[in-house]
Amino acid sequence: EHAQSVRLITAHSSHHDDTHDWLSFAQGKxxxxxxxxRSQLPWLSRQLIEHGCPGETPFALIENGTRSNQRVLGGPLKDLAALANKYGFEAPSLLLVGDTVKLAENLHWFGARINARTNPHANAAVAEWVMAA
Incomplete structure (x- = not known):
């Protein structure tokens, strides 16, 4: 079992107006x-990690979801902002965080993987990946 729930969270709020319960976001399946x-990725990943979410937690960043130019970026949460910048991911984007992201490569039904880098020091075979339509 990968998850017991899904939470839909707006990330558009200002850092000063933040009312999110980060501790609950970092707990459980x-x-x-x-x-x-998209513009909040460094802050989002930092908040999750600072509140107990492991830096190795997988993420998927989906740019232009359901469109012909959709791309999906994946990797460990600790590298989220750097990888999004490296591959030039822009808005509109949806960020998914959690173990269900590990299913992406097996369930990928569109396009092809355009990049993958393995990490010999991690348990997972792929440390970062990008898929495009």
Whole structure:
């Protein structure tokens, strides 16, 4: 079992107006779905990690979801902002965080993987990946 729940969370709020319960986001078997948050990626990943979410937790960042130019970026949460910048991911984007992301490569039904880098020091074979339509 990968998750017992999914949470849809707006990431559009200002850091000063943040009312999110970060401790609950970092706990349990759940999938987090952050929308409207491309510009907030460094802050989002930092908040999750600082509140107990392991840095190795997998993420998928979906750019232009359901469109012909959809791309999906994946890797460990600790590298989220750097990888999004490296591959030039822009809004609109949906961020998914949690173990269900591990299923992406097996369930990938569109396009092809355009990049993957293995990490010999991690348990997972792939440390970062990008898929495009």
């Amino acid at each position: 759940q999938t987090l779905a952050f929308y409207m948050g």
